[in-house]
Amino acid sequence: MKLGLGLYKHMLTPENFAFAKQAGATHLIAHLVDYFRGGKGHSDSDDQPLGTDWGWGLAGDPEKLWSLDELVTLRRNVETAGLTLEAIENFDPAHWHDILLDGPKRALHLENVKTIIRRMGEAGIPIMGYNFSIAGVAGRTKGNYARGGAPSVGMEGPCDLPMPRGMVWNMVYEAHAPAGNIPSATHEQLWSRLQRFLDEVLPVAEAAGVKLAAHPDDPPMPTIRGQPRLVYQPRHYQKLIDLNPSSSNQLEFCVGSLAEMTEGNIYDVVDHYSRQHRLGYVHLRNVRDKVPYYQETFIDDGEVDILRVLAILKRNGFEGVIIPDHAPQMSCAAPWHAGMAYALGFLKAGIKGLEAQS
Numbered sequence: 001m002k003l004g005l006g007l008y009k010h011m012l013t014p015e016n017f018a019f020a021k022q023a024g025a026t027h028l029i030a031h032l033v034d035y036f037r038g039g040k041g042h043s044d045s046d047d048q049p050l051g052t053d054w055g056w057g058l059a060g061d062p063e064k065l066w067s068l069d070e071l072v073t074l075r076r077n078v079e080t081a082g083l084t085l086e087a088i089e090n091f092d093p094a095h096w097h098d099i100l101l102d103g104p105k106r107a108l109h110l111e112n113v114k115t116i117i118r119r120m121g122e123a124g125i126p127i128m129g130y131n132f133s134i135a136g137v138a139g140r141t142k143g144n145y146a147r148g149g150a151p152s153v154g155m156e157g158p159c160d161l162p163m164p165r166g167m168v169w170n171m172v173y174e175a176h177a178p179a180g181n182i183p184s185a186t187h188e189q190l191w192s193r194l195q196r197f198l199d200e201v202l203p204v205a206e207a208a209g210v211k212l213a214a215h216p217d218d219p220p221m222p223t224i225r226g227q228p229r230l231v232y233q234p235r236h237y238q239k240l241i242d243l244n245p246s247s248s249n250q251l252e253f254c255v256g257s258l259a260e261m262t263e264g265n266i267y268d269v270v271d272h273y274s275r276q277h278r279l280g281y282v283h284l285r286n287v288r289d290k291v292p293y294y295q296e297t298f299i300d301d302g303e304v305d306i307l308r309v310l311a312i313l314k315r316n317g318f319e320g321v322i323i324p325d326h327a328p329q330m331s332c333a334a335p336w337h338a339g340m341a342y343a344l345g346f347l348k349a350g351i352k353g354l355e356a357q358s
């Protein structure tokens with residue numbers, strides 16, 4: 001098992017690569033979507049995306065896909081810092097919104113996704129993490145939920161405010177969309193959109209040597225903003241895997257989101273999926289309680305025995321990358337970094353302890 005760190009777009013700097021290396025990480029997961037650009041209620045350099053009724057920020061340029069040059073440069077910069085770039089996390093809503101919405105630009109957006117995946121293969125980036133969701137990460141709150149009053153993320157009740165036109169995945173892709181709301185899709189419609197997407201894209205991903213890794217819904221509610229969710233109970237992940245047998249059909253296995261779900265025992269869930277060797281990479285964080293009322297905690301402090309999760313992953317032969325996902329922020333001059341360094345140190349010790357036993 002390898003230790004990694006996820007970095008948001010504005011954090012992809014030599015200083016943060018050095019920080020990851022210093023904290024014992026060997027791998028990075030990079031976000032290329034600038035979630036907060038032009039957003040209300042967030043600064044451009046926010047580092048704890050939540051989701052309010054106005055979403056995060058503006059999606060990127062629909063005409064400008066990530067270029068091969070950009071991807072290669074990123075990989076090289078990461079390697080210069082002595083790290084490996086394992087994955088890109090999340091498509092830009094500007095590039096694929098009509099795949100999620102089954103809108104008029106679907107065919108164009110499918111070509112966008114295929115182009116991005118081919119370029120990733122060429123650039124030597126092995127995994128694309130994605131979240132097939134109409135509302136995206138919305139409805140979370142921020143509070144002093146973690147030990148010692150540390151700010152972290154949680155949920156304080158359902159969130160079903162309608163979604164305005166021009167918005168998808170909690171970002172605005174069309175700033176001057178006509179007034180009104182996006183009609184609610186059904187769960188069946190959304191599953192069939194995912195099925196079509198996987199059937200069309202997975203052959204390209206396989207040929208490019210890239211794995212598509214699906215994040216479960218965050219937060220894992222049956223609906224958010226009146227829109228259906230796909231993976232809001234642990235068993236739904238099996239349905240996703242069973243849609244297509246391709247070895248590129250993988251999971252961005254978020255233990256935190258899975259632990260927030262109302263069904264299932266988290267250790268059985270980790271065992272069930274890691275046995276199938278379908279984990280692209282793992283988000284490992286701790287929580288207290290379940291949706292729609294839960295709180296993220298320090299990694300050693302929630303309801304999940306993280307060391308037990310690591311032991312199950314090791315026993316089932318998981319050899320991929322584990323990242324802390326989110327962490328509560330600590331009271332000091334560098335709240336995000338201190339929180340991440342704490343989580344990374346804990347995970348590093350857990351992994352070393354298991355290696356020493358074998």
Ligand SMILES: [Mn+2]
Pocket residue numbers: 215218254256257283325
């Ligand atoms: Mn996650």
